[in-house]
Amino acid sequence: MAALVRDMRRYMLSDLISAQRSADINNLSEVISALVNASIKHHLRTPELTEILEQAEAQLPMDAETQALKSNMFQLVLGVLKRHKIVQAETVAQDVIAMCHGMVDAAIAAGERDFDIISHRLRCAAVSYVNSD
16 A cells, blocks of 8 residues: 555656646746646546545555655745745645645545636635735
């Protein structure tokens, strides 16, 4: 189970890196939207499996590799925020990640599968939060 969780995190990190590279790094809203969309696509690829693996991850002791993967995802988001001089970037990164994770999980648990609707809500929330100061 731990190996499956690591694989899930590895794929997620890869999706986020690809999304960041494809976005205009100078446009904060575009980068956030790309990262949000990558996260949703990742979750919707195999929603039931992702939900099971995330539940397992919460119960298992986190090994060094999984911890490093999660740290790399955080650092990716943090780097974007720092590049755009967001005040308290670490706190904002933690909040945005938690907010997005919670909203995607809730939508999928409710049976939602419409990418565009979930993406719109999540992008509005994340971009508004990051831009509020």
